[in-house]
Amino acid sequence: MAVQSLYRRYRPRRFDELKGQEHVVRALQNAVINHREGQAYLFSGPRGTGKTSTARILAKVLNCEEPENGEPCGICNSCGAIDSGNSYDVLELDAASNNGVENMRDLIERSSLGNPGRHRVFILDEVHMLSKPAEAALLKTLEEPPPHVVFVLATTDPQKVSETIRSRTQHLQFHLLPxxxxxxxxxxxxxxxxxxxxxxxxxxxxxxxxxxxxxxxxxxxxxxxGGGEADEQLSPDEFVEAIIDRDPGRALGATAAAIQRGADPRMLAEEIVRQLRECFLSLMAPDLVQLPEQRKTLVAEQARRMGASTVVRAIEVLGEILIEMRHAPDARLLIEVALVKLTSVNNANDNSSLIARIERLEAGITRDASAPMVRPAPINAATGKVQLGGKATVAVAAPSVGPLSDEQLVSQWSDVVSGFKALARAVFSAVSAVSCVDGVLTVSAPNDAHQRKAQEHVAAVEAQLSSITGRKITVAFNAPTARPSAAAPARAKAPVATDEQIAEAVFEDVDPSQLTSAPTTKSTTTTSVEDQLAKAFPGSKLVDKPKKK
Missing domain, CATH: 1.10.8 (Helicase, Ruva Protein; domain 3)
Structure with missing residues (x-):
């Protein structure tokens, strides 16, 4: 004789033995205690959550000879007959195999007959399998059954049950156990x-x-x-770790090992998706993760290392191949290609993989504060065009070697000048540093006109030098020297800014605060255009344009 299975041996026989369905138990017990039991119930929920067992308990308490607080006694003849399955008060039908009109007509005829107990309970399991004509034949009796008849419909797919049947029943939803x-x-x-x-x-x-x-x-x-020990089966953690480590070889090896042990490719993909779902819930809603504490901690760590975008992308990719597997000649090839795609993000060009690569770059790279920055070109709001001097330029950072000494300020003068603003940089590029003693920097200009132009920017230059050296710096000018005599030692000639350098600096980056408005009063003497340009650009030369032939 076969040994009775554990799930049959420990099937609940009382309401207080049901696990995780307190809301259903409370509703049914109150109805029985107050003698307000319904004429039709619809039990829906995942498999193995107690729908059929609850229907049997309800049938027992409705026909129990001595019920106690909405619970069957379990010892009377009626309770014993229902437990043994030979009660005339309970009729169980499998709607999957009794889904025709003739079956429903037979059920309707039986409902009109009498029975030994107080109620005749009809339990229809998998009611969503009924055909449309069978549902139509059952509607009238379900709406107006005999006074002693109670219908209990059970299903794992309530959305497939017609709305006309659901509207005639009290719908109780069963949940997965915590x-x-x-x-x-x-x-x-x-x-x-x-x-x-x-x-x-x-x-x-x-x-x-x-x-x-x-x-x-x-x-x-x-x-x-099998001996009470865990089976040696491949855990989905192996695939998750391969995705985290970006290791296609590890993923393919785990796939080969799982299929060699008899795993179906589709079932393997579904198992990986379930594991990824737990990772997703661990990131978005940790309270919804239904796992043991030790397992929950491991999944949370995996989810943190993967990141939300990687988890979502993995679920989407595997979900797509699950649909394609229905018609694929080789389902194993699909899951292998999907795993390689997930572990080799750099080789994929879809949007999700590009986003994942960008997130990794953002997380792993920190910008160097001393690196040059490209400033965006300013736009004139009125015209929508780039403003004068608005081309994108590279802002040269000041030397990041710490405060400069007097000697370093003189020796690195060209590097210091490169950090000035555009106009000051153009003018002081032709100015040479002579010496720096006690915070006084002595510089020399090539001529008087250039010195006067440079003195207009002394305040901004002194502020820039003070920030570089960390102390107050004052700029002093030497008198422009004439041509060196033969007796005097020859000194290197200071470079003079060319017309092209000054013009390029001016149009490269114009600071509006540095611009001055032209005078509005008319002068008594007429100044030529050449003289105005020479005054605006000291040291410039006039080049005659070739005449057109």
């Missing part, structure tokens, strides 16, 4: 059945059960039959 309730139930079953199961095996059983009590007890029975 992980802590399922863990307590499994340990109680192990103790009551005198089983020897390791902690690792219990964790494996809870993971495989996925919140379903029947699936969990079936997995527990299989583990107990």
């Amino acid at each position: 992980m802590h309730d399922l863990d307590e139930h499994v340990r109680w079953v192990i103790k009551d059945a005198n089983l020897k199961v390791s902690e690792a095996a219990i964790a494996q059983v809870l993971t495989q059960g996925g919140g379903s009590a029947r699936d969990t007890l079936s997995a527990l029975e299989l583990v107990a039959a």
Whole structure:
């Protein structure tokens, strides 16, 4: 004789034995206590959550000879007959195999007959499998059943049940069991059945059960039959770690090992997606993760290392291949290509992979504050065009070697000048540093006109030099020297800014604060255009344009 399965042996027989369905128990018990039981119920929810067991308990309490606080006594003849499955008060039908009109007509005829108990309970399992004509035939009796008849419809897919049937029933939704309730139930079953199961095996059983009590007890029975130790099966963590490490070889090796052990490619992809979903929930809503504490901590760490964008992209890619696997000649090839795509983001060009690469760059690269920055070109709001001097330029950073000494200020004068603003840089590029003593920097201009032009920018230059050296610097000018005599030692001739250098600097970056308005009063003497340009650009030369032939 076959041994009774654990999920049948430990099937709930009272409302207080149901796990994780307190809202359903409360509703049914109150209805029984107050004698307001409904004429039709619709139980929906995932498999293994207690829908059929609850329907049987409801049938027992409705026909129990001595019910107590909405609970069946469990010892009367009616309760015993229902537990043994030979009660005339309860009729169970599988709608998957009794889904025709003739079956519904037979059920309607039986409902009009009498029965020994107070109520005749009809339990229709998998009611969503009824055909449309069968649903239509059942509607009238479901709406106006005989006074002693109660219908209990059970389904795992309530959206497939027609709206006309759902509107005639009281819809109670069953939930997956919380992980802590399922863990307590499994340990109680192990103790009551005198089983020897390791902690690792219990964790494996809870993971495989996925919140379903029947699936969990079936997995527990299989583990107990195998010696109470966890099976040597490939964990989806191997695939998640391969995605994190960007290791295509590891992912392909794990796929080959799993398929060699008999795993179906589609089931393997679904298992990886379930693992990724737990990672996704761990990032977005940690309270929704239904895993043991140790497992929950591991998944949270994996999710943190992957990042939200990588997790979402992995779920999308694997979800797409699950659809393609229906018609693919080789499902293994699809999952291998998908895993290589997920572990080699640099070779993919889709939007999600590009976003993932950008996020990795943002997380791994910090910008050097001393590096040159390209300033955007300013736009004139009135015309929508780039303003004068508005081309994008590179801002040259000041030397980042710390405060400069007097000697370094003189020796690195050309580098210091390169950090000035545009006009000051153009003018002082022809000015040479002679010496720097006690905060007084002596400079020399090539001529009087250039010196007068440079003196207009002394305040800005002194402020810039003070920020570089960390102390107050005053700029002093030497008198422009004439041609060196033969007796005097020859000194290197200071470079003079050319017309092109000054013009380029002016148009490169014009600071509006440095511009001055032209005088509005008319002068008594007429000044030529050449004289005005010579005054604006000291040291410039007039080049005659060739006449057109």
